[in-house]
Amino acid sequence: MNRIIDLRSDTVTQPTAAMRKAMAEAEVGDDVFEEDPTVIRLEQRVASMLGFEAALFMPTGVMANEVAIRLWTRPGDEVLCDAHSHVVDYELSGMAALSGVIPRTVSTERGHVSAREVKASARPRSYYRSEITLLVLENTHNLAGGTVTTASDMQESITAAHEIGLKVHVDGARLWNAAIALGSPPADLVRGADSAMVTLSKGLCAPVGSILCSSREAVGRARRVRKQFGGGMRQIGHLAAAGLVAVDTMVARLAEDHEKARGLAAIVSEAKGARVVAPQTNILFVHFENPIAQELGDRLEREGIKASVMGRSSLRFVTHKDVTPEDCETAGRGLVTASKAI
Numbered sequence: 505m506n507r508i509i510d511l512r513s514d515t516v517t518q519p520t521a522a523m524r525k526a527m528a529e530a531e532v533g534d535d536v537f538e539e540d541p542t543v544i545r546l547e548q549r550v551a552s553m554l555g556f557e558a559a560l561f562m563p564t565g566v567m568a569n570e571v572a573i574r575l576w577t578r579p580g581d582e583v584l585c586d587a588h589s590h591v592v593d594y595e596l597s598g599m600a601a602l603s604g605v606i607p608r609t610v611s612t613e614r615g616h617v618s619a620r621e622v623k624a625s626a627r628p629r630s631y632y633r634s635e636i637t638l639l640v641l642e643n644t645h646n647l648a649g650g651t652v653t654t655a656s657d658m659q660e661s662i663t664a665a666h667e668i669g670l671k672v673h674v675d676g677a678r679l680w681n682a683a684i685a686l687g688s689p690p691a692d693l694v695r696g697a698d699s700a701m702v703t704l705s706k707g708l709c710a711p712v713g714s715i716l717c718s719s720r721e722a723v724g725r726a727r728r729v730r731k732q733f734g735g736g737m738r739q740i741g742h743l744a745a746a747g748l749v750a751v752d753t754m755v756a757r758l759a760e761d762h763e764k765a766r767g768l769a770a771i772v773s774e775a776k777g778a779r780v781v782a783p784q785t786n787i788l789f790v791h792f793e794n795p796i797a798q799e800l801g802d803r804l805e806r807e808g809i810k811a812s813v814m815g816r817s818s819l820r821f822v823t824h825k826d827v828t829p830e831d832c833e834t835a836g837r838g839l840v841t842a843s844k845a846i
């Protein structure tokens with residue numbers, strides 16, 4: 505049996521040999537007592553890479569987003585965000601369950617809530633209407649297809665939000681990909697935001713971990729909320745050590761993942777009835793005229809190729825370190841063949 509080509513997500517990536525070595529040898533302490541030197545080093549490193557005062561290691565990106573929402577809202581508030589943002593579609597209504605707030609969604613084409621849409625959300629204050637107090641921006645945007653928002657578009661929305669009194673959190677699970685695609689430092693994409701989250705366990709290949717960045721004061725409060733959510737952890741320098749290798753050595757190579765996604769897109773565009781959204785980063789969506797996504801996914805799986813079935817007529821492919829350009833070619837040809845066989 506040939507090996508599996510797994511294009512479901514960049515989260516399937518294996519930690520590198522350098523990460524495994526760093527994890528084994530990490531200097532650690534009890535992080536609940538704020539005494540783990542490797543965690544402290546990683547938090548400081550990521551805070552400075554993103555231009556924030558302080559940062560906090562989180563077990564997952566979801567927890568980082570949900571802690572941020574708790575920080576910037578009160579029960580009964582609303583959160584402005586794209587209708588298909590991760591905080592809406594993939595966090596099990598966490599904002600409602602954990603913070604007592606609901607999303608106020610905007611339907612966008614590419615996942616970005618523009619300054620115009622932020623301004624349009626403003627309404628006169630009234631005691632009988634809830635208030636929008638937070639804007640969440642997602643860059644890159646997962647469900648829109650790994651789409652990238654430029655630094656200037658980010659800035660305009662952040663400024664517009666602040667002008668009407670909203671805080672801003674950036675869900676930057678794949679901010680690294682956006683920065684590489686744009687050729688700009690990640691700090692430029694989050695400048696002025698009140699908090700930002702980045703993930704270590706996707707394209708950067710660390711086994712676990714996301715980092716929430718904010719002001720020193722807000723990170724102090726976030727540490728309390730993380731503990732309350734059950735996320736106070738002990739000798740996690742072993743995990744942070746892999747995170748340091750990730751942020752120090754694995755960011756630049758994301759360009760290869762983007763190249764692989766473009767290669768895959770070129771082949772897949774020959775599939776029957778397919779509409780391919782040209783990938784800007786490492787996520788490729790393929791939409792079909794008919795509701796055949798599940799059947800295509802099953803056929804690919806029988807060939808040892810895994811993709812994500814997204815609804816009835818779309819497939820998602822995510823490129824990453826553990827697939828080669830040849831694997832992507834094989835997957836692309838597999839899809840073209842399957843599309844003609846149905």
Ligand SMILES: *Cc1c(COP(=O)(O)O)cnc(C)c1O
Nearest residue numbers: 564565566567590642646675677
């Ligand atoms: C993956 C992802 C997250 C959070 O991921 P975890 O699996 O909880 O680490 C948050 N936002 C976006 C956009 C994501 O793609």
